[in-house]
Amino acid sequence: MTRVVLHDAALADGTSDSLRTGISLAIEDGQISWIRPNDAADTTGAEVVDAGGATIVPAMVDCHSHLTMQGGSHWIARGDDPPGVLRQVARDNAKRLAQAGILWARDVGAPMHDGVPLSVGVREELKGKPGAPYIRVAGTWIGKTGYPAMWVTVDGPKLKEAAIAQLDLGTDLVKLYMDAPGGVKDSPFEVAHVRAAVQAVHARGARVAAHSGYLAGARVAAEAGVDSIEHGMELDDDICATMKRNGVTLVSTLSVFASWETFARTTTIDRFTAAEGRERIAKRKEGAYASIAAARRAGVVIATGSDFGGGSVRAGHLAWEVELLVDAGLEPHEALASATRNGGALYGVEHAGHLDEGQPADLVLVHGDPLSDPRALWRVWAVYQRGVRVA
């Protein structure tokens, strides 16, 4: 049995605002066997990795991703690419995630092929592969009647049946779309119908992720006790209090706006470049930042999502979200917790996003101090997955 000791590193796991320095961490049998000060570290017979100047952080969790899609300014059109192309995009994205230190991803929406969400096959193909992230998938989007054919579309009374049908296809969670079709800002479903779906999904041991862009849908989702509100671009104090009471996590996706802002310079697409479009984006962005502040005030758990693929962001850029959460008012250690332990709790694996002795060694070494500079999370030097160095 080989023991690897990461020697003389710093350590940050999102539980404290102070960086631990002079730390050694030992990996044996794929697990963290101990974390100790250097002078208490026994390196006899071990392979010693000089981790001087690096910070050990837990591998990150991207709670909102779309593995089969590639992002960019034509992200919606790319969802119509042939299934073989989408499967290859997923392989490439998975590789990119692991290289960036993101070892858990929730896929919250994938196109269907032959009646099965492509994400299910992606998960099966990547399962247990070193250098590929652990993946849980939601299947395809369930929205109110009126959305495109690539989705499952229903009216409220059929919502529960549609949710269970996704689980029957082999998904781990269910994605509800809590915006109404046609830009209408009313909630597409009523509380009783969403609650019935949530209870049925929970009875199967699965979870419900609810997309929400507007107040009314968010209010219904929070009252119905979904597991997470995704984006939450419009939340008020009332809704956040309900989220807190019902244990609803907010999955932030602020990098979507930052990405659109870059398109004002890098594309010729009107909705990004014209003054009117930019104003609209700025307004929605302001709402999303205010929602983060309201959630934090209310003590709502915040987890990070990049929305890569199903939004315009590219895979592996979750560090952007951590940076933006700090801009939105979180302390750097809180933002790190969002990208690690909070995401892990929502993902539903106990050690996900943690650094604990006796638990799998899924960890990342970055150059710099993420507690004073969240951009350090971009500077990934090494990634260990179950104790094996994969990047």
Ligand SMILES: [Zn+2]
């Ligand atoms: Zn999305």
